[in-house]
Amino acid sequence: MPVTVTLTFSVKPEMAPEFISLLESLLPDTRAYDGCLRVDVYQDQDSPGRILLVEDWESKQHQQRYQSWRDESGIAEVVGPFLAGEPSFSYFDKLGV
Secondary structure (H helix, E strand, C coil): CCEEEEEEEEECHHHHHHHHHHHHHHHHHHHHCCCEEEEEEEECCCCCCEEEEEEEECCHHHHHHHHHHHHHCCHHHHHHHHECCCCEEEEECCCCC
16 A cells, blocks of 8 residues: 655754755665655755655555665765754555545
8 A cells, every 4th residue: 555654854954955965866766766656855944954755655665675775774874964853754644535
């Protein structure tokens, strides 16, 4: 069953432009990963250090395999210096409303 995942980053505001550039370099691999249907990136208008990724995956298991791959590749060490807080994941099912 398809799943929509939101990933919210709290980035140090002065580092937001560099973090967005980092995402630009990382996201082609994400979009090409098995099960990824789309990834869009948003920046909060009132809080530029708040970056939101909205991802659609074929299933929660596909996203979790992807996340494990990223974790094993050391992504935390890459993004860690940019962050002002812990990233937050949420998983959503689309409702037929």
